[in-house]
Amino acid sequence: MDKIAVLIPCYNEEKTIEKVISDAKKALPEAVIYVYDNNSSDKTVELALRAGAVVRHEYKQGKGNVIRRMFREIDAMCYIMIDGDDTYPLENARKMSERILNYGADMVVGDRLSSTYYEENKRPFHNFGNSLVKKSINILFGSEIQDIMTGYRAFSYLFVKTFPVLSRGFEIETEMTIHAVNNNMQVENVIVNYRDRPEGSESKLNTYSDGIKVLFMILKMFRQYKPLSFFGIMAVILTLGSVIFFIPVLRDFVYTGLVAKFPTLIVCCFVELAAIQSIFAGLILHNLQVQDRRDFENKLNCAYDSYQYKCQ
Template sequence: MDKIAVLIPCYNEEKTVEKVVRDFKAVLPEAVIYVYDNNSSDRTVELAEKAGAVVRHEYMQGKGNVIRRMFREIDAEVYVMTDGDDTYPAEFAREMVDKVLEHQADMVVGDRLSSTYFTENKRPFHNFGNSLVRGTINRLFHTEIKDIMTGYRAFSYQFVKTFPVLSKGFEIETEMTIHAADKNMQVDNVIIEYRDRPEGSESKLNTYSDGAKVLMSIAKLYRNYKPMNFFGLLALVLAVMSIGFFIPVLMEYIATGLVPKFPTLIACGFAMMAAIQSVFAGLVLSAGAQRSRQEFEMNLIKVDMHYKELKENDR
């Protein structure tokens, strides 16, 4: 088992990957640097190997697929995940590692948004999107995480081996954050500096399509992790609509004794029935979510025992 593993998912990062590997080797000389290539068509692999990284491959396209492969294959006491585009300075890695090793953090978030992100990043919609996602998740899940979508993080062994990677693409950071919040795992923030990509290095993110995927991912995860809240809100909306359209029909019936808008009355009835069904769906799924949390805690105990065995074997 490695003491520290630095994980760098890469897709066509020949302009920056060599520098990123060398920077992290300088800051964390005891770490093993892993570069996972995701079907690059340039010299990413060659330059990563030249810089001293262990290069492996994931042939299913997408950052989520790469991270799934990393988490399955590597055992370490602490993991540092960063991007290969040289936007995250390596000098903050030691503080993030110490948060895991000495303060029992399960996930440490490299917080760009509290420092230089909004001045360095030249894409205004990305700035807006990061703020929107941060505000939405912190309100929905009652957290105080400062940067939801940062790619610079540190993890404990227990987090990595109990995190079910479901996302295939850039929604993975959002999924990590919500998983940690729902499972009551310790999340610490470390303020980092952010620098924009160097000239000639192109982002793989599509502002609109990837942003839409992230928002859809938040809605799905909220439904799965907080089903009573999700379906309760849906029931409230349906009930308000039903009552809102029913009141004029009722008032006219009181005044004239007639119901000339039978289709509206029928629609109101169906909407109210759907609201009641939503409440019961939320109750049933909430019981399932509670059971899932209990199973997670039992699995966490097993993972922790395995972690201790690995450390003993290394000694």
């Protein structure tokens, strides 16, 4: 088992990969550096090998697929994940690893948004999207994570071996964050600097399509992890709609003693029935979620036993 493993997912990063590896060696000389190539068509693999990294491959396209393979194949006491585009200086890597190794953190988030991100990043919609995602997750899940979409993180062995990777692409960072918060894992923020990509290096993240995927991921995980809240909100919305359309029907009945709009009355009744069904669906799924939490704690205990055995 490695003490520290630096994980670098890569797709066409020939302009920056050597510098990232070199910086990682300087910041964490005891670490093993792994570059996982995701079907690069340039010289990323050749340059990574020349720089002294362990190079492996994931042939299924997508960052989520790369991270799934990384987490499955590598055993380490501490994992540092960083992008291969040289946007994250590694001067904070030691501090992040110490939070894992010495203070029992499960995930350490490299917080760009509290430092230089908004000055360095040249894509205004990226700035808006990061703020929107951060606020959405913190409100829906009651967390205080300062940067949801950062690709600079540190993980414990227990987090890596119990995290079910379901995302294929850039939604993976959102999935990691919600998983950690929902399962009451110790999450810490470390403020890190950010610098924009060097000239000639292009982002693989599409502002609009990937942004929509992230928002749908948040909504889907809110439904899965907080079913009572999700279906409770739906029940309230349906009830309000039913009441709004029922008021004119009730008013006419009070004044005339007749129901003049039977179709509206019938629709209101069905909408309210749907609201009641939403409440019961939320209650049932909430109980299942409680059982999932118990199962996860058992899984965490098994992972801890495995960790203790491998550290001997």
